Amino acid sequence: MKIQDTRAVITGGVSGLGLAVARHLVAGGGKVALLDINDAKGADAVAELGVEKAAYWKTDVTDEAQVAGNLAEAKAFLGGLNAAVNCAGILGAGRVLGKEAPMPLKNFATTVMVNLVGSFNVAKAAADLMQHNDAGDEGERGVIVNTASVAAYEGQIGQAAYSASKGGVVGMTLPMARELARFGIRVNTVAPGIFWTPMVDGMPESVQQSLSASIPFPSRLGRPEEFADLVAYILSNRYLNGETIRLDGAVRLAPK
Secondary structure, eight states: OOOOGGGEEEEEETTTHHHHHHHHHHHHOOOEEEEOOOOHHHHHHHHHHTTTTTEEEEEEEOOHHHHHHHHHHHHHHHHHHHHEOOOOOOOOOOOOOOSSBBBHHHHHHHHHHHIIIIIHHHHHHHHHHHTTOOOOOOGGOOEEEEOOGGGTTOOOOOOOHHHHHHHHHHHHHHHHHHHOOOOOEEEEEEEOOOOOOHHHTTTTTTHHHHHHOOSSSSSSSOHHHHHHHHHHHHHOTTTTSSEEEEETTTTOOOOO
């Protein structure tokens, strides 16, 4: 898929990694639909990217009907839909056995609903639309890119819910890719390490420096633009399918 031909929905698209992907695709000539829950940032993102190239839909990724409806509207705006990039997610930090009480089950469930169920919900709704696309070279009709985390492999203390949710994203990548292969739809996942995001910006400088020092090489936090570069490469390389790619500077998370 050529970037200029990309018609993509991007969840979590108004900030952080999602906005970086949107900027990259629009700069390359593509069009994007931004699905998120922050109306103010949505308006700012569309103003930056241009109303002819980008539009925003307020979307709860866990709402099946809303996602299906918004994707249909997004497809109409885009003039087609051949890419879906799942960047929406929450941290859901908390210990299984907290100081005062065990983690409330709703906290665990909410994290899994947004990060895992939300990713599945958007992916299956996008695939439902993509399957009707005219087949391109070698029969390709679309690409789905999910976002996991290195915490799917080395979850830290306090990340039980988050790691479980991201581990689920990794786990569904291959079976989904195998199933959707007959429709010419590829499915891949990126597992980023520690990246500059709005959350990190709010941390004390000493914490930021400590995080940077923990990364072997380059010894710094990942840049959202580097995440976007990889997503664009996944979209363009037709033979890349059913894979989860770590993007982490060789970091391996310590227990805490």
